Each structure stands twice: as C-alpha cells, then as structure tokens.
Amino acid sequence: MTSTTRRQVLSGAAAAGAALLTVSPRAARASAPIATQQNAGFYRFKVGDIEVTILHDGARTFPYSDTFVKNATREQALAAADEAFMPKGMVTVPFNPTLINTGSKLVLIDTGFGPVPNAPVGQLFPNLKAAGVDPKDIDIVILSHLHPDHINGLRTADGSIAFPNAELKAPAKDWAFWMSDENMAKLADNKMMKDYFDNTRKILGGLDARMTKYDWDKEVAPGITSIAAPGHTPGHTAFAVASGNKGFFVQSDVTNIPEFFLRNPDWHVAYDFEPELAAKTRHKFYDMAASEKMLVTGFHFSFPSAGHVEKDGGTRYRLIPIAWSAAL
Amino acid sequence: MTSTTRRQVLSGAAAAGAALLTVSPRAARASAPIATQQNAGFYRFKVGDIEVTILHDGARTFPYSDTFVKNATREQALAAADEAFMPKGMVTVPFNPTLINTGSKLVLIDTGFGPVPNAPVGQLFPNLKAAGVDPKDIDIVILSHLHPDHINGLRTADGSIAFPNAELKAPAKDWAFWMSDENMAKLADNKMMKDYFDNTRKILGGLDARMTKYDWDKEVAPGITSIAAPGHTPGHTAFAVASGNKGFFVQSDVTNIPEFFLRNPDWHVAYDFEPELAAKTRHKFYDMAASEKMLVTGFHFSFPSAGHVEKDGGTRYRLIPIAWSAAL
Numbered sequence: 001m002t003s004t005t006r007r008q009v010l011s012g013a014a015a016a017g018a019a020l021l022t023v024s025p026r027a028a029r030a031s032a033p034i035a036t037q038q039n040a041g042f043y044r045f046k047v048g049d050i051e052v053t054i055l056h057d058g059a060r061t062f063p064y065s066d067t068f069v070k071n072a073t074r075e076q077a078l079a080a081a082d083e084a085f086m087p088k089g090m091v092t093v094p095f096n097p098t099l100i101n102t103g104s105k106l107v108l109i110d111t112g113f114g115p116v117p118n119a120p121v122g123q124l125f126p127n128l129k130a131a132g133v134d135p136k137d138i139d140i141v142i143l144s145h146l147h148p149d150h151i152n153g154l155r156t157a158d159g160s161i162a163f164p165n166a167e168l169k170a171p172a173k174d175w176a177f178w179m180s181d182e183n184m185a186k187l188a189d190n191k192m193m194k195d196y197f198d199n200t201r202k203i204l205g206g207l208d209a210r211m212t213k214y215d216w217d218k219e220v221a222p223g224i225t226s227i228a229a230p231g232h233t234p235g236h237t238a239f240a241v242a243s244g245n246k247g248f249f250v251q252s253d254v255t256n257i258p259e260f261f262l263r264n265p266d267w268h269v270a271y272d273f274e275p276e277l278a279a280k281t282r283h284k285f286y287d288m289a290a291s292e293k294m295l296v297t298g299f300h301f302s303f304p305s306a307g308h309v310e311k312d313g314g315t316r317y318r319l320i321p322i323a324w325s326a327a328l
Numbered sequence: 329m330t331s332t333t334r335r336q337v338l339s340g341a342a343a344a345g346a347a348l349l350t351v352s353p354r355a356a357r358a359s360a361p362i363a364t365q366q367n368a369g370f371y372r373f374k375v376g377d378i379e380v381t382i383l384h385d386g387a388r389t390f391p392y393s394d395t396f397v398k399n400a401t402r403e404q405a406l407a408a409a410d411e412a413f414m415p416k417g418m419v420t421v422p423f424n425p426t427l428i429n430t431g432s433k434l435v436l437i438d439t440g441f442g443p444v445p446n447a448p449v450g451q452l453f454p455n456l457k458a459a460g461v462d463p464k465d466i467d468i469v470i471l472s473h474l475h476p477d478h479i480n481g482l483r484t485a486d487g488s489i490a491f492p493n494a495e496l497k498a499p500a501k502d503w504a505f506w507m508s509d510e511n512m513a514k515l516a517d518n519k520m521m522k523d524y525f526d527n528t529r530k531i532l533g534g535l536d537a538r539m540t541k542y543d544w545d546k547e548v549a550p551g552i553t554s555i556a557a558p559g560h561t562p563g564h565t566a567f568a569v570a571s572g573n574k575g576f577f578v579q580s581d582v583t584n585i586p587e588f589f590l591r592n593p594d595w596h597v598a599y600d601f602e603p604e605l606a607a608k609t610r611h612k613f614y615d616m617a618a619s620e621k622m623l624v625t626g627f628h629f630s631f632p633s634a635g636h637v638e639k640d641g642g643t644r645y646r647l648i649p650i651a652w653s654a655a656l
Contacts, residue, residue, distance in 0.1 A: 320413055
C-alpha cells in the first residue's frame with residue numbers, strides 16, 4: 001500500500017480542483033445534479049410476531065455547554081465527544097420515538113418535538129408518512145415521561161391532538177409530579193424546570209380526563225410492560241416488549257446520548273431531576289440488559305436507535321448498534 | 329427499577345398472548361396491518377462539496393463455515409459473531425457500493441451482485457431508484473477488484489451493460505491477473521478460484537476495449553485517487569476521496585466484515601488470495617485511517633457502511649459507525 005497521508009489526499013484534491021478550472025462549466029457538471037434529499041428516517045425490524053418501527057424525529061447539534069454534564073470537566077466531556085467523532089467542540093443529541101405494531105394494537109412510545117418551525121427536529125410526522133403510517137391509525141400513545149421532546153408531538157400546529165383515535169397514556173408518577181402547581185411554584189427559580197412545567201401545561205392542559213395514568217410493572221399495551229426507571233424524572237419509565245419467547249427493551253431516557261452516559265454511566269446529564277437515582281437506574285438497567293443480552297431501543301441512540309449493551313470493564317458500558325437488515 | 333428479567337418479560341408476553349385469545353378477532357387487529365416494506369437502503373452525506381451516497385445491495389446470512397476464517401478456530405470465530413450479536417451460529421456479510429457525485433462526475437465504486445433471482449442481494453438498482461439516480465446518469469464506474477459481488481452489477485439480466493453511458497475502469501493489476509488464461513489454468517483445481525475466473529469471463533468478456541485499466545496512485549476520477557491495497561486480490565484497490573480540505577477513504581475489501589477482521593486484523597478470510605499480504609495491507613491502512621482520523625466507507629461494513637477506525641490495544645481496531653444525520 002502507498003503511504004498516502006491526509007496531506008497528500010488533500011493536496012490531491014487541490015490538484016483535482018485546479019484541473020477542473022481548466023474545463024468548461026458544462027463538462028464540469030456531472031450527469032446528475034447534487035441531490036438534496038436524504039433518505040427517510042424510519043427503520044423496521046421484527047421481534048417475534050411484532051413489528052417495530054424506529055422513527056427519527058431529527059437531531060440537535062450544539063456547541064458543548066459546560067452545564068450539559070454536571071459532574072465532568074469540559075475536557076472530559078469533549079474527549080467523549082471526540083471519541084464518538086462528533087463535530088469538533090459540539091455535541092449531537094438525536095431523538096427517536098418507537099412505534100410497535102403488536103398485531104392487535106399500533107402503539108407509539110413518545111412523540112418527538114412536534115411542529116417547530118425552522119428546526120432540525122419535528123420529523124416524526126413526515127417519517128411516519130414515509131413509513132406508510134397514518135397518525136389516525138395509532139391506537140395507543142404511551143409517554144415515557146413528560147419532557148418536551150417526548151410529549152410535544154401530541155399536538156399539531158393548531159393545537160389539536162395529532163393522534164385523534166389514540167388512547168393516551170402517561171406515567172402516573174410523572175403526571176402527579178409535573179401537574180402539581182405546588183411543585184411548579186417550588187421549582188420556579190430553576191429556569192429549565194420552569195420551562196418544563198410551563199410546557200407540560202401547554203401540551204397536556206385539558207387532557208386530564210382523556211389521559212390514562214399508568215403505574216409501573218403493568219401491561220400498558222398488549223405485550224408491553226412498564227418498568228420503573230426513575231431519576232431522569234420522578235416517573236420516568238422504560239418498557240419491556242415481548243412476543244412469544246422474543247423480547248426487547250425500550251429504554252426511553254435511561255441514558256441521554258450513549259456516547260457520553262453509557263460510556264460514563266455516573267455522569268449526570270443536565271436534564272436528570274435526581275441524578276444519583278438516575279445513575280443507579282442506569283447501572284441496574286444496563287447490568288440487566290447486558291446479562292440478558294436483550295435488544296434495547298433508546299430515544300437518544302443514533303438512528304436506527306437499537307442495539308445491545310456490553311459491559312466494558314467494571315462500571316462502563318458500550319452500545320453495539322444493530323446491523324441494518326433490508327429483510328423484515 | 330424493578331428486577332424484571334428476561335423470563336419475566338417473556339412470561340408477560342405469554343400472559344398477553346393468553347389475554348388476546350379472549351377478545352374477538354376484530355378487536356385483536358391493530359388499526360394498521362403489519363407493514364411489509366423496509367425503508368430503502370440508501371444514505372447520503374457531504375464531504376466538502378462532494379456528495380456521497382451509500383447504496384445497500386443486500387446482505388447474506390449463512391451458517392458459519394469453518395473455512396470462512398482460515399486461521400481461527402470455529403469457537404474463536406463464533407465468539408466474534410456473538411460479540412457482534414449476529415444470529416446464533418451464523419455470520420452476516422453485507423454489500424454496499426459507494427456513489428460519489430464530485431460535482432463534475434457521478435462515480436459509482438463497485439456494482440454489487442446484479443440480478444440474482446430469489447436472493448437477498450442485487451438491491452443496488454432499486455436503491456439507486458429510491459435515491460433518485462438513473463443508472464444512465466452514472467459517468468464513471470470504478471471497480472475496486474474483480475470479485476463477483478463487486479462486478480456482477482455491471483450487467484443487467486439480459487447481459488447488456490447496466491450503466492450505458494459510463495466509462496468503465498478496472499485496476500490494471502487485477503485485470504491482468506484475472507484475464508490471464510494461464511493463471512486460470514494454474515488455479516483450476518481451486519473451486520472458489522475457478523468460479524471467480526469463470527465469472528470474470530462471463531461479466532467482463534468482450535469489455536477489454538471499453539474498460540480503462542488504471543494504476544495505483546492515480547486520479548481515477550476528479551478528486552478520487554487509487555490506493556494500492558493488494559492481498560485480497562493482486563490488484564485490490566482502495567481510494568482516497570478529497571474535496572477542499574475534507575476527505576475520506578473508500579476501503580473496498582481491505583477487510584471483509586469488520587466485526588471479524590477489523591477486530592482481528594490477522595485473521596485470514598477465505599476470499600483473500602494472498603492472506604499475509606492482505607493482513608499487512610490491513611494494518612497499514614487502519615494505522616493510517618486511525619492516525620489521520622479519516623472517515624472510511626467499507627463495502628462490507630453494516631449499512632450505512634461508514635465510520636471511523638480507532639485503535640484498540642496494540643494490534644486490534646474498532647469501527648465507530650457514523651451517526652445518522654437527516655441533514656445534508
């Protein structure tokens with residue numbers, strides 16, 4: 001092999017660029033123009049008889065803020081970002097709801113950001129359409145917890161319910177926490193928490209009668225069992241999904257991005273309400289997922305947002321993403 | 329968190345199944361039927377001004393054969409498959425050509441299996457269509473080497489050239505090797521090699537005048553430089569692609585599946601003609617890719633088949649897949 005280096009590669013490019021300047025504009029145009037359309041963001045797989053569709057709501061990339069990880073230095077956090085080859089000095093957080101057709105019910109777990117003008121998020125609805133799913137066909141919407149990126153897709157731009165025929169389900173503990181005016185008043189000095197409380201009222205206001213509040217360790221849809229995973233929020237919930245002798249976990253936000261918090265499960269993401277409890281939940285959940293070798297879908301895993309968890313030494317974990325399969 | 333175990337998850341499923349038996353067939357049908365359509369297998373990203381489209385030709389999953397890795401035990405090989413969560417006792421090999429729009433030329437590197445009835449491969453053409461690309465628009469087809477999964481897509485089912493307007497390019501060293509009747513006669517006792525020689529004649533026969541034979545360290549298309557990567561075949565070629573100060577590598581078959589041969593670069597895959605040389609090429613290529621932190625696309629990497637290589641200890645490597653981005 002040649003000893004081509006980055007510099008040689010790039011000087012080769014410069015030479016190529018110079019060469020292009022000597023040809024006519026017409027000859028310098030490929031037969032096909034540069035495309036502008038990315039593939040749709042949905043991915044399907046079967047688990048036993050049920051069909052899972054991961055739906056990409058988009059991703060946000062932002063300059064690293066020192067408050068993102070509360071108990072790691074900027075250097076430590078950016079080293080983790082570098083190890084994941086994120087853009088220099090930046091962090092990318094993706095958002096991916098999970099749709100499950102149990103055969104008897106079409107169940108959407110979490111709803112993304114909903115309509116946000118000029119934002120790289122809110123793509124759940126075009127991706128549902130690309131996947132051939134009409135929001136009217138969704139039988140049950142289950143919220144894992146009541147943060148904006150999980151609940152805001154419940155409402156269309158005009159404020160109506162985006163899933164008109166669906167039963168809506170929220171964790172009882174999260175509903176009680178976020179809908180308490182006493183809690184809201186108590187935490188009003190915390191800007192992030194105030195925004196969260198305001199948002200729950202904007203999105204969930206008027207839905208008390210329609211919303212089914214579910215407890216942990218219950219079957220919240222056929223074959224879908226709620227699992228207590230508190231810490232991120234008081235009522236944050238993961239799910240075990242089963243079909244015959246096959247199953248998988250929907251982890252919701254047991255971690256935010258795995259590149260940071262599965263590699264470093266004791267790091268505290270800014271959005272965790274009770275960070276020590278969240279870290280404890282993380283260890284328990286991933287110890288279980290690793291020892292059971294269960295497939296896990298994660299709202300903040302890179303699309304297609306499913307993989308297996310392996311232990312890496314005593315207290316760290318690594319996500320092994322599933323291999324894309326065109327076959328269903 | 330609860331102490332839900334795999335057994336509990338699955339017994340929950342059984343309970344759910346039993347519950348379903350008590351409801352009417354109508355009520356047990358979700359509003360939407362189980363879908364049968366996977367998402368299309370194409371994925372785009374920009375590198376500088378050029379646009380890359382990875383195209384999935386499909387994947388083959390087969391029971392592990394002891395001849396797949398020539399210098400590892402069945403136990404070692406299946407342990408690597410288990411670590412990658414491949415189906416028990418099986419190995420999956422995917423196939424993913426790379427399309428590059430340089431702005432001046434639309435360049436396809438490798439062509440997949442072409443039309444194979446009832447096979448999980450040969451999906452390049454439907455995926456090109458899904459990506460909005462007409463095979464007639466491809467200006468240059470570059471073959472990295474002359475194995476069937478890379479060249480057979482050159483021909484349609486009726487034997488005509490699938491890319492009628494393209495300049496066709498093959499590595500001079502591979503062309504000389506595979507088109508030599510003397511080599512063919514010498515290696516006729518080796519069933520795999522005999523099949524390979526027969527296939528080159530079937531697909532490439534009659535194309536000698538039309539085929540441009542390229543050397544290493546040459547610009548084979550604007551901004552695309554051929555890199556010597558021998559071992560897999562005598563003329564096996566990787567590519568450096570550059571645009572401005574950005575670039576990436578097309579590794580072709582420097583490894584077969586990274587889950588085996590990037591984790592264990594000294595393992596010899598059955599298809600390597602000169603396995604020691606292939607292993608040497610592998611180390612040089614990945615040492616360079618890791619130190620340069622260059623993006624690499626790999627024909628046998630899981631779709632979308634692009635990632636960065638990190639060193640893992642002295643002689644092992646790990647692929648860090650790129651994060652899916654809906655934004656171009």
